[in-house]
Amino acid sequence: MYIGSYSQLTFGSTEVFFIFDDVFEIPLDLSTLKVNKPVRFKLHVDRELLQVTKQKLALTRYPEEQTDFGPDNWSQGAKVHKVKELAEYWRDVYDWAKHEERLNDTFDHYLVKLHVPDYGHLVLHFTHAISERPNAIPMLFSHGWPGSFVEAEKVVGKLSNPENLTDQAFHFVAPSIPGFGFSPAPARSGVGPTLVARAYKILMTDVLDFEREALRVRRNFEVDQSGYLEQQKTRPQTLGFALGDSPLGLLAWFVEKFHDWGDVHETFTHDDIITLVMMHWVQGATPGLRFYREAFGKGIRDADKTFETYVACPTGVSMYAKEQLHCPKDWAQQVANIQYWKELYHYVFVSERLGRRKSIWLGMVLVIVGAILQTSAFTVPHLIIGRIITGFGTGMKTSTVPMYQSELCDRKARGRLVSREVLFVGVGITIAYWFDFGMSFVGGPIAWRLPIAFQMVFALVVIALVFALPESPRWLFAHGRQEEAIDVLCRVYDLEPTDEYISEERDAILVAIQDESETIKNSPLSIFKNDKFRTRYRVLLAGGIQFMNQAGGINLVVYYIPSVLVLNLGTAIGVGSNWLWNFTVVMITPVLINRLEWKAYFVFMATNAIFVPLIYFFYPETSNVRLEDIDSFFTSGRNPVAVAREFSNKAKKGGGVDPEAPSFRG
Known part of the structure; x- marks a missing residue:
């Protein structure tokens, strides 16, 4: 870290000093700082410390775990x-200079004596x-x-200068x-939460000249998982x-908390986690x-005084799913001027939580459990429960497999592979119906129990093979x-890890992941917003395809054949569906068959012609487009179809389309 010579600039009623040239080593003589006069500086960690850190990590002796x-x-x-994975990444890959x-680029850093x-x-x-906003x-x-x-790195820009001009902007201070x-x-004791809160108030009012009452920082240490607390407080x-003295020890100390107190270990990259640790290691x-x-x-905890003072400053609260203490909103309103309150829960799909392979495996396990329940059923409710469980498993599989194929395969083969999944669904339906037809001549319960049980054969094959496949x-x-x-x-x-194509794929995927996290934000409903990625438009396109799929007549076949076989079985069981258009088609198909008979197919021939x-x-x-490049079709400001055609034409000529080029943006 270094501080250099400075020039004087007026900020509000406060003189702020900015750095230019001369470099002084830390620790510097802090007595040269003037009270309430911030000095701007840039982060710079001694490279010798970084080298020693890598040496310590290389000499690590890991503890043994019980089996x-x-x-x-x-x-x-x-x-x-987990600790070993992060430690080796810290030693061999992590680049502190880059971070x-x-x-330094993201934040303006200051030191101030109070x-x-x-x-x-x-x-x-x-x-x-x-x-930059006046309000x-x-x-x-x-x-x-x-x-x-x-x-604060990921939010400082969005809070100080939000994209939406109607959103509230903030002068953002992060000490x-x-x-x-x-x-x-x-240098001496006494600096606890209460004293720090006083210091923050001085920073916000006297130094930065903000007239509003500064937020009073009050600790919220929870006694659950309090072993660390007992050690650190005594x-x-x-x-x-x-x-x-041990980078590995500090890393393990933090990683455990990241796991137990949130989803940091799942949502942050290795670089993010190690950078957080570096803030305490340096x-x-x-x-x-x-x-x-x-x-x-000290016997009387500062926390015991929390409710003695009402915080009049406008306060916002985000309550996360793994908060150690879930404070009810009406309680919080008794001690603070709550202007914003949001409880954030886990809106994470199973496949995003478990991974693609585990999700497929779990879906097949549910199919087997449901099939066993159906095969052994002696009552209608028993059969329905088994069918519902099988439906969950099938839904998990059908929603995960196309995504898994798209993320894993080469872009040139993506269309063929994903469409084959749909093709084999049709093949499976055909096999099932011919099997049912053959068993209809057998008679007795085996005529319907065996076809239901037979689906477990395919599920067992998937369970046996899925973990031989790589993860997405x-x-x-x-x-x-x-x-x-x-x-x-x-x-x-x-290819080799050093190949340029691998680097391009990696960078494109990381950018796409970052864009998705900004789009989804805190609520699934954000996918219906018309953001810069035109997410709402894309959702409508996807919904339109689902409508065309259902209205194209496939369910006329799927539901017509059981209606014929039902005459032999003597009973029918209706199955609800989560898809609106699937539900609609299922409702109108019996009427079409009853009134129009074979001529009902002409209705769907007409809809297909329109589609x-x-x-x-x-x-x-x-086709032939990376998943990560598809976003550019919708962010260019032009008709996505025209952009896609331009992309395809240039790709055929051996080139590509630069999404940032003026011709691409239109």
Whole structure:
């Protein structure tokens, strides 16, 4: 970290100093800082420390794990395989210089000396993003442990200058707690949550000249999983010997919390996680650990005073699914001026949570369970329950397989492979009906029990083979498993990891994942918004294809044949469907057959004739196009069909289309 010579600039009623040239090594003489006069600086970590860190990681001795605890059982603490994976990535791949540059580009960093009543001088590091909007209001972002100001990286731009002009903008301030990140460690005790809250108020009102009451930072430490708390609040110095000198120990200490307290280990990349750890490794872990002693270790906890003061400052709360304490909204309103409240739960599809292979495997297990229940049924409710379970399994399979194929195969083969899945659905239906027809001559319960049971044969084959297939590289990238993802790409394309094509695929997938996370945001309903990716339009296209699929007449065949065989069985069981158009077609098919008989096929011949021009003029061609490039068809500002044709024509000539080129954007 360095600080250089500065020039003076007026910011509000406060003089702010900006860096230019001369470099001074840290630790510098902090007494040269003037009270309430921020000095701007850039992050710069001593390269010798980085080299020593890699050496320590290379000399790591990992603990042994007991064999009766599975790979997903975290009850004894951080899993060795997970910590080892991250440690090796930190040692061999992680590039702090790149992230240091990114953090300097993303944030404006400052140091400021504050005079805090009843304590004295305290030096804070903080970042400040000034909004360009005239109606912007101040927002203070305070991190916790084991967090840092880095957590604000993905939101600072969206909050200070949101894309939507009608959204509220903020002057965004994200300080580091003393002893955390790049805030110097306090030289003496007494710096706990209450004193830090006072310091934050001084920062927001006296230094940055914000007249509104600063957010009073009050801790919310929960006693669940409180072993770490007891250690850090009683003997932080002793714990610091272990965590302050061992990058692996600090990494494992954090990884366990990332797993237990949220989905950080699933949604953050290896680089994200290690950068968070670096914020505590560079200065040393002890000051951050000591903060707990100041908060909890003096008999009367600061938290006991939480309800004594009403926070009048407008306050926003996001309650996440893995919060240790779920505070009811009406309770929170008793102690703070709550203007925004949102409870965020896990809107994650099974295939996104488990991975594509595990989702297919689970779907087949449900098919087998449902088939067993149906085959052994002696009552109608028993049969229906089995059918519902089988339906869930089939739905999981049919929704996951096309996605898995699309993400895994070469773009030139994607159309053929995905369409084959639909083709084999039809083949399976045909086989099933001929099997049913043959069994109808047998008589007795075996005539219907055996056809139902026979589907388990195919499910067992899938269960036996699915884990011989590689996982989706897109899913692996999305869950921070980059080395595995690159290995899969290399096997699929038969190339080396250093090949330029592999690098292009990796970069395109990572960009697409980032775009998707920005589009979906916090609610599934965001897919109906007309954003820069024209998501609502694309959802309508997908819905239109589903309508055409159902209205094209396939269900006339699917439901007509059972209606013939039903005469032999003497009973019929109706099955509901989640798809609106599927439900509609199922409802009208019996009427069509009853009134029009074989002429009902002419209705669907007519609908198919109408669908041909609709598909030609409104649906862009996506064959031979990477999944990650399809977004560019909709973000160019032009007709997606025309853009797709231009893309296809240039690709046939041996070139490609640059989505950023003026001709592509129109």
